Amino acid sequence: MNKTQWTPTGEVSGAGLGLRSNHYQHILDSKPDVPWFELLSDNYMSGGGLPIARAEAIRDLYPVTLHGVGMSLGSIDPLNLEYMKRLKLLVDRLEPVYVSDHIAWVSVDGKYTHDLLPLPYTLESKQVVVDRISQAQELLGRQILVENPSSYLAFNFSDMDEQVFLTEVVAESGCGILLDVNNVYVSSMNHGFSAEAYLMGLPKERVKEIHLAGYEQKGSYLFDTHGHRVHQPVWELYQKTLELFGAVPTLVEWDTDVPEFEVLQGEAQKAQFYLDKAR
Amino acid sequence: MGMSLKELQRSFYNSVFRKNKKNDVELNESVEPAMDLESDQLVNIYRESILGGLTEALVQIYPVCAKLVGEVFFSNMVVGYMREYPSGSPDLADYGYDFSNYVATFEPAMELVYLADVATLEWGWHRAFNAEDVSSSEVSALASLTEVPENKQGDICFVLTPSGYLLRSAYPVHKIWNINQTDFAVEKEGDDCVNLNEGPVNLIVWRNSEFGMRIDVLSDDEYVFLEAISEGKSFAEIATLSCAPKLSELLGRCMQTGLLVGFNLTQRNV
Ligand SMILES: [Fe+2]
Numbered sequence: 001m002n003k004t005q006w007t008p009t010g011e012v013s014g015a016g017l018g019l020r021s022n023h024y025q026h027i028l029d030s031k032p033d034v035p036w037f038e039l040l041s042d043n044y045m046s047g048g049g050l051p052i053a054r055a056e057a058i059r060d061l062y063p064v065t066l067h068g069v070g071m072s073l074g075s076i077d078p079l080n081l082e083y084m085k086r087l088k089l090l091v092d093r094l095e096p097v098y099v100s101d102h103i104a105w106v107s108v109d110g111k112y113t114h115d116l117l118p119l120p121y122t123l124e125s126k127q128v129v130v131d132r133i134s135q136a137q138e139l140l141g142r143q144i145l146v147e148n149p150s151s152y153l154a155f156n157f158s159d160m161d162e163q164v165f166l167t168e169v170v171a172e173s174g175c176g177i178l179l180d181v182n183n184v185y186v187s188s189m190n191h192g193f194s195a196e197a198y199l200m201g202l203p204k205e206r207v208k209e210i211h212l213a214g215y216e217q218k219g220s221y222l223f224d225t226h227g228h229r230v231h232q233p234v235w236e237l238y239q240k241t242l243e244l245f246g247a248v249p250t251l252v253e254w255d256t257d258v259p260e261f262e263v264l265q266g267e268a269q270k271a272q273f274y275l276d277k278a279r
Numbered sequence: 280m281g282m283s284l285k286e287l288q289r290s291f292y293n294s295v296f297r298k299n300k301k302n303d304v305e306l307n308e309s310v311e312p313a314m315d316l317e318s319d320q321l322v323n324i325y326r327e328s329i330l331g332g333l334t335e336a337l338v339q340i341y342p343v344c345a346k347l348v349g350e351v352f353f354s355n356m357v358v359g360y361m362r363e364y365p366s367g368s369p370d371l372a373d374y375g376y377d378f379s380n381y382v383a384t385f386e387p388a389m390e391l392v393y394l395a396d397v398a399t400l401e402w403g404w405h406r407a408f409n410a411e412d413v414s415s416s417e418v419s420a421l422a423s424l425t426e427v428p429e430n431k432q433g434d435i436c437f438v439l440t441p442s443g444y445l446l447r448s449a450y451p452v453h454k455i456w457n458i459n460q461t462d463f464a465v466e467k468e469g470d471d472c473v474n475l476n477e478g479p480v481n482l483i484v485w486r487n488s489e490f491g492m493r494i495d496v497l498s499d500d501e502y503v504f505l506e507a508i509s510e511g512k513s514f515a516e517i518a519t520l521s522c523a524p525k526l527s528e529l530l531g532r533c534m535q536t537g538l539l540v541g542f543n544l545t546q547r548n549v
């Protein structure tokens with residue numbers, strides 16, 4: 001029997017920013033007005049050196065959340081216990097408000113692609129994901145959040161829509177949702193489904209965090225690069241999201257061609273403007 | 280009924296890392312053509328994303344190798360590596376440890392005889408940069424060395440700093456590495472020249488207590504001494520090696536620089 005009741009560990013509010021290594025020094029020197037930072041857990045797995053020391057210093061100044069891609073929650077492989085052990089050490093050290101990963105598989109037969117790969121939305125997949133999430137929460141002793149991925153293909157034998165899959169996973173495992181609005185938009189455009197219907201299918205009380213990022217148009221499809229400002233249609237979908245779910249803490253992600261800190265801050269301020277309106 | 284999840288994931292993985300960019304028939308039949316693309320092309324979006332991500336990770340670990348051979352050559356070289364050497368850890372920072380082995384056997388790069396050793400040096404740098412901090416290793420402090428009774432001194436096992444990475448090369452790879460750094464500046468004439476015939480070199484890559492990264496050249500005695508310590512040899516065992524005549528001098532120097540961070544006492548089996 002899975003434990004399906006987990007109480008959140010704490011709270012963040014407002015529009016935070018993804019912490020990137022080229023901004024460590026600027027943040028420590030100028031202590032910018034940012035409500036919280038999200039750290040990529042996979043950057044700190046070794047547990048030593050300058051990156052974790054900087055992260056710890058920033059953690060002393062701001063609330064933080066931890067976001068990763070290594071759990072491989074949708075893989076047929078069992079959860080990697082060595083990875084979970086290292087993640088637990090990191091969680092104990094940084095005391096993040098949330099710990100999150102994705103609805104995707106990353107590895108098979110112990111071989112890692114380090115990329116978020118698509119699942120067929122079937123009962124078999126659902127059981128795999130629910131089991132992995134439940135075990136991860138037991139091992140970490142806390143609720144985790146799972147994020148909806150951007151996807152570029154769909155399997156013709158899926159027997160439910162992604163939002164139904166996600167909703168059932170959440171109900172059966174007791175985890176929360178990290179709703180990536182950019183990913184919803186990208187997938188809805190690629191696969192031709194209604195982004196609004198997707199949002200309306202999700203359980204309101206489980207949406208704990210929102211992600212915003214920039215995609216890229218590649219020929220006939222949209223690709224999630226995290227290398228741009230948030231695009232206008234995503235801002236529009238974000239406003240609808242806030243109408244549905246309220247002022248959910250929101251994080252701006254930027255991973256490739258990371259610009260000056262002020263550019264990121266400008267994006268967060270824009271998100272904050274919409275959050276204030278939604279209150 | 281579609282594929283089982285196990286079949287699907289194995290088939291997807293194999294299709295991504297296969298040379299001919301073709302999917303298994305069953306996988307192809309399970310992927311709905313969309314966005315004006317055929318099934319093969321849709322899986323190829325993921326193939327490019329995966330290979331691109333891994334290549335990017337290797338470029339970050341091996342920037343000097345990439346610079347020495349050029350971006351296009353490096354990309355071609357790593358494609359073969361990624362197909363033959365899968366990543367076995369969820370931590371991307373663990374990927375690439377055996378890259379120098381691949382480089383050493385990579386036919387088109389044979390002319391660059393030092394390339395594999397440059398790769399080893401860059402891996403050492405990467406490991407040292409990310410290594411555990413000294414404080415987290417459980418060892419007795421060097422200050423308490425004087426409390427070890429005389430009849431136990433042979434049992435002392437010194438502990439190398441967790442970041443210490445030792446390597447030997449037939450070529451001056453530390454100089455090749457240095458002149459290929461983006462901030463390298465010629466201070467005196469000839470600084471930017473490397474004599475490949477100047478003889479073998481012993482090196483240690485490590486991180487000091489201020490997070491300063493260092494590549495230090497070691498004498499043969501220092502190398503033998505530190506290698507024995509990294510292998511967990513006791514002081515009595517080290518006293519039988521070629522570095523024995525210099526032992527107290529070596530010990531003093533390595534304690535002072537911070538290369539040795541503590542000691543343990545072994546239980547000797549009599
Ligand atoms: Fe995201």
